[in-house]
Amino acid sequence: MTGQPLLTAESVTKFYGSRLGCRDIGFELYAGEVLAVVGESGSGKSTLLKLLSGQLEPSGGRVLYRMRDDVTRDILTLTEAERRFLFRTDWGFVHQHAELGLRMGVSAGANVGERLMAVGWRHYGRIRDEAETWLERVEIDATRIDDRPTAYSGGMRQRLQIARNLVTSPRLVFMDEPTGGLDVSVQARLLDLMRGLVADLGLAAIVVTHDLAVARLLSHRILVMKDGRAIETGLTDQVLDDPREPYTQLLVSSILQP
Amino acid sequence: MNAMISTATPSTAYNFAYLDEQTKRMIRRAILKAIAIPGYQVPFASREMPMPYGWGTGGVQVTAAILGANDRLKVIDQGADDTTNAVSIRKFFEKTSGVATTTLTADATIIQTRHRIPEKELTETQVLVYQVPIPEPLRFLEPRETETRVMHALEDYGLMHVKLYEDIATHGHIATTYAYPVKVEGRYVMDPSPTPKFDNPKMDDCAALQLFGAGREKRIYAVPPHTSVVSLDFEDHPFEATKFDHACALCAATHTYLDEVITDDAGGRMFVCSDTDHCEERRAEGHRGDLLGEAPAAIAGSAA
Amino acid sequence: MYVAVKGGERAIDNAHRLLATKRRGDPAVPEVAHAQIREQLTLAVDRVMTEGSLYDRDLAALAIKQARGDLVEAAFLVRAFRTTLPRFGASEPVDTGAMQVARRVSAAFKDIPGGQVLGPTFDYTHRLIDFLLEAGADIAEPATAPADDAPMPRVTDLLGNDDLIERNPPGDPDAPVGDLTREPLDLPADRDLRLQNLARGDEGFLLALGYSTQRGFGRTHPFAGEIRLGEVELEFVAEDAGFAVPLGTIELTECQMINQFKGSATEPPRFTRGYGLAFGHCERRTMAMALVDRSLRARELGEEAKAPAQDEEFVLMHSDNVQATGFVEHLKLPHYVDFQAELALIRQMRREIAERQNVAPREQQALPEAAE
Numbered sequence: 001m002t003g004q005p006l007l008t009a010e011s012v013t014k015f016y017g018s019r020l021g022c023r024d025i026g027f028e029l030y031a032g033e034v035l036a037v038v039g040e041s042g043s044g045k046s047t048l049l050k051l052l053s054g055q056l057e058p059s060g061g062r063v064l065y066r067m068r069d070d071v072t073r074d075i076l077t078l079t080e081a082e083r084r085f086l087f088r089t090d091w092g093f094v095h096q097h098a099e100l101g102l103r104m105g106v107s108a109g110a111n112v113g114e115r116l117m118a119v120g121w122r123h124y125g126r127i128r129d130e131a132e133t134w135l136e137r138v139e140i141d142a143t144r145i146d147d148r149p150t151a152y153s154g155g156m157r158q159r160l161q162i163a164r165n166l167v168t169s170p171r172l173v174f175m176d177e178p179t180g181g182l183d184v185s186v187q188a189r190l191l192d193l194m195r196g197l198v199a200d201l202g203l204a205a206i207v208v209t210h211d212l213a214v215a216r217l218l219s220h221r222i223l224v225m226k227d228g229r230a231i232e233t234g235l236t237d238q239v240l241d242d243p244r245e246p247y248t249q250l251l252v253s254s255i256l257q258p
Numbered sequence: 259m260n261a262m263i264s265t266a267t268p269s270t271a272y273n274f275a276y277l278d279e280q281t282k283r284m285i286r287r288a289i290l291k292a293i294a295i296p297g298y299q300v301p302f303a304s305r306e307m308p309m310p311y312g313w314g315t316g317g318v319q320v321t322a323a324i325l326g327a328n329d330r331l332k333v334i335d336q337g338a339d340d341t342t343n344a345v346s347i348r349k350f351f352e353k354t355s356g357v358a359t360t361t362l363t364a365d366a367t368i369i370q371t372r373h374r375i376p377e378k379e380l381t382e383t384q385v386l387v388y389q390v391p392i393p394e395p396l397r398f399l400e401p402r403e404t405e406t407r408v409m410h411a412l413e414d415y416g417l418m419h420v421k422l423y424e425d426i427a428t429h430g431h432i433a434t435t436y437a438y439p440v441k442v443e444g445r446y447v448m449d450p451s452p453t454p455k456f457d458n459p460k461m462d463d464c465a466a467l468q469l470f471g472a473g474r475e476k477r478i479y480a481v482p483p484h485t486s487v488v489s490l491d492f493e494d495h496p497f498e499a500t501k502f503d504h505a506c507a508l509c510a511a512t513h514t515y516l517d518e519v520i521t522d523d524a525g526g527r528m529f530v531c532s533d534t535d536h537c538e539e540r541r542a543e544g545h546r547g548d549l550l551g552e553a554p555a556a557i558a559g560s561a562a
Numbered sequence: 563m564y565v566a567v568k569g570g571e572r573a574i575d576n577a578h579r580l581l582a583t584k585r586r587g588d589p590a591v592p593e594v595a596h597a598q599i600r601e602q603l604t605l606a607v608d609r610v611m612t613e614g615s616l617y618d619r620d621l622a623a624l625a626i627k628q629a630r631g632d633l634v635e636a637a638f639l640v641r642a643f644r645t646t647l648p649r650f651g652a653s654e655p656v657d658t659g660a661m662q663v664a665r666r667v668s669a670a671f672k673d674i675p676g677g678q679v680l681g682p683t684f685d686y687t688h689r690l691i692d693f694l695l696e697a698g699a700d701i702a703e704p705a706t707a708p709a710d711d712a713p714m715p716r717v718t719d720l721l722g723n724d725d726l727i728e729r730n731p732p733g734d735p736d737a738p739v740g741d742l743t744r745e746p747l748d749l750p751a752d753r754d755l756r757l758q759n760l761a762r763g764d765e766g767f768l769l770a771l772g773y774s775t776q777r778g779f780g781r782t783h784p785f786a787g788e789i790r791l792g793e794v795e796l797e798f799v800a801e802d803a804g805f806a807v808p809l810g811t812i813e814l815t816e817c818q819m820i821n822q823f824k825g826s827a828t829e830p831p832r833f834t835r836g837y838g839l840a841f842g843h844c845e846r847r848t849m850a851m852a853l854v855d856r857s858l859r860a861r862e863l864g865e866e867a868k869a870p871a872q873d874e875e876f877v878l879m880h881s882d883n884v885q886a887t888g889f890v891e892h893l894k895l896p897h898y899v900d901f902q903a904e905l906a907l908i909r910q911m912r913r914e915i916a917e918r919q920n921v922a923p924r925e926q927q928a929l930p931e932a933a934e
Contacts, residue, residue: 117416
């Protein structure tokens with residue numbers, strides 16, 4: 001790992017007409033580091049995730065990414081071909097709703113294998129072996145490889161989505177409320193799995209969540225958003241144990257109460 | 259039906275081969291562009307033709323644009339010269355251009371086809387014009403034209419293999435039997451039109467120019483002579499052309515595409531060459547299939 | 563043996579002869595003259611002219627006769643004729659504001675300068691079968707009023723004077739207007755091409771899409787600002803002459819829908835427009851067209867586009883009934899080469915399953931499902 005950050009946000013700002021999406025967001029993310037972006041709905045955190053992943057054009061500021069060849073690029077200047085390539089190799093995106101991140105009409109094996117085929121794998125047996133390996137890593141029974149995700153439970157779909165993203169060994173994964181809408185027990189198992197994978201693979205991740213428990217369990221650092229601005233940032237444990245801003249104090253007290 | 263070469267007198271009410279010269283020039287420009295970028299679908303301003311969309315308007319426009327007074331035209335549908343739509347299109351060109359028509363593959367300079375490639379190897383002096391209903395090989399994976407054009411531009415073809423993967427996972431082998439996708443000259447994935455995959459190997463390194471016209475979808479594409487055309491597959495599940503367990507019941511050919519003909523209501527059936535001209539030629543050379551003597555005249559034709 | 567397919571030439575000739583006989587019907591009944599269709603089935607003629615994209619009442623009437631009353635087939639005949647016609651140039655834009663109005667209604671205002679003119683409409687008839695028509699009843703002379711030169715400004719122009727409705731997209735008046743009969747449609751398409759596509763589109767398709775926007779699939783809160791029917795002057799600038807030469811008059815129906823407004827931080831809110839135009843008297847069609855035109859402007863107006871009528875590619879690629887009918891009906895053509903390939907495949911798959919079932923259960927377990 002070089003000393004350069006993997007991803008840098010510089011004064012990232014987005015207006016929708018006259019309405020503010022987010023304003024002046026800046027941070028650096030290093031390889032292997034997990035950043036949680038927390039805040040209530042409407043605080044601008046989902047907008048920020050789209051801006052960081054190049055799916056939305058900022059009104060101001062820029063996002064830099066250090067590519068695999070160590071050249072740092074402004075993601076807005078990437079061509080469509082480069083952007084798509086990044087999205088099927090070096091980046092992952094885990095949606096809150098697994099249906100958005102999966103092909104519901106094809107088998108789990110094809111879902112995991114798609115990225116491999118997109119980067120040129122042409123051996124059915126090897127693609128299948130790799131898919132089986134990944135299903136097992138996310139604790140899905142490999143005998144379910146030919147089932148479609150429609151036959152999977154919510155928690156399994158989310159784990160399948162993670163496997164589909166990780167199969168090309170990305171360095172950075174964006175996650176949008178990855179545990180949202182799941183039962184508490186299912187959430188716990190998924191979080192545990194994600195924590196293990198992130199640590200084992202040395203992944204960097206940006207996790208958007210309204211759930212401070214998710215942030216505490218997964219992230220090294222935290223960024224608290226309110227009304228489109230970052231009001232507090234720091235090491236996760238520090239911020240959650242000793243919040244400086246009144247708003248963060250309110251968030252922590254309202255959620256961490258027994 | 260006898261092999262025939264006939265010459266008709268053109269009807270004078272319309273321009274030679276129906277289309278006006280300006281339109282022909284527009285189509286020829288699209289054809290030239292298509293030849294320059296093998297497998298790329300070139301948009302063109304398809305005209306309303308006096309036959310319905312989906313019935314060969316693309317192929318007819320391509321043929322009309324390249325047809326010259328000295329050409330000899332052959333028209334086939336399902337491999338046969340005497341199917342109704344082939345007859346109808348051949349008559350159309352007899353009437354509007356007066357060019358000579360033929361059923362002999364070797365004699366033709368232009369062959370317009372729907373769903374088959376002739377069995378006889380084509381030569382440098384021939385052009386094969388395909389009628390294409392849906393030119394986009396990615397269409398049934400991605401319905402949006404705006405998206406499929408980007409996918410072609412970026413060579414983003416992973417989805418195509420997802421489909422083949424899924425076939426193998428479900429059926430144990432690739433279950434696409436016609437309109438089997440190919441990659442042209444290592445770049446564009448192309449729909450060969452709904453020809454059976456049996457015919458795919460004939461497209462590779464073919465000596466003849468292959469032109470594809472899709473009238474309703476307004477696209478022309480091409481495979482220039484001696485261009486590489488590779489059927490998509492996996493290393494461990496290579497492409498296999500359809501093989502038949504039978505020989506042709508009329509001419510005993512064992513390496514041709516066969517039509518199944520139901521002969522009675524008690525499960526009786528026979529298999530005969532889909533390429534009628536090829537079959538007749540073999541019979542004329544003395545090849546005799548098992549059922550040649552008993553086949554109805556409607557199938558065996560007068561060459562029986 | 564399927565002689566109709568393999569029998570070729572003679573079968574086709576015979577089919578055409580039989581078709582001609584069926585078209586004529588009982589010879590004891592007088593043959594319908596194309597002039598009768600032109601004069602008495604005018605709304606069918608208008609639809610065929612519009613969907614055929616050619617203003618020629620006689621030709622449309624003849625096409626209806628030839629098509630045995632199948633209006634999609636008739637539009638197809640007109641289209642195939644139109645495509646061979648030489649192009650001398652484009653006429654000047656017609657001025658519907660100067661229309662010689664036969665009918666004009668506004669649902670937005672009770673009274674408008676120039677007045678409301680009900681004209682020839684089914685609107686307030688009771689839909690009772692009129693058995694007197696069977697006998698060919700005499701009809702009363704229509705009521706007339708002295709000609710009135712009072713101008714009839716378009717309702718949208720009146721709103722425009724107060725800046726309450728968006729200006730028609732300014733654009734460059736000299737910029738060439740797209741023609742999708744001469745250039746392939748490229749998406750996303752500009753409004754000129756969209757309107758041309760809708761103007762030629764199938765009336766039933768437009769009607770269903772327009773209706774869907776009213777039922778909530780992409781609401782636009784429409785008001786029928788004005789529907790007018792009448793004759794307009796057609797002019798052509800000949801290059802050598804250098805001035806506009808009148809070519810005659812054509813009958814048009816125009817519908818201007820007034821829709822929900824739009825504004826921004828810097829722009830005051832204004833109503834938006836949807837537009838429909840057709841040859842002859844095609845009221846249902848122009849109203850539906852105006853609804854769909856407005857829906858297709860979702861992207862331009864920054865609206866969320868989720869409903870079918872807002873989906874440009876979906877609407878424009880499927881509106882043409884000549885294309886649609888050709889492709890649907892091409893399924894009648896022989897497909898036996900492809901079907902043979904599928905037959906072979908399905909037999910192979912059934913054989914494979916049967917073989918697998920014959921394998922001893924223990925061995926079967928050891929076989930991975932997808933092994934070949």
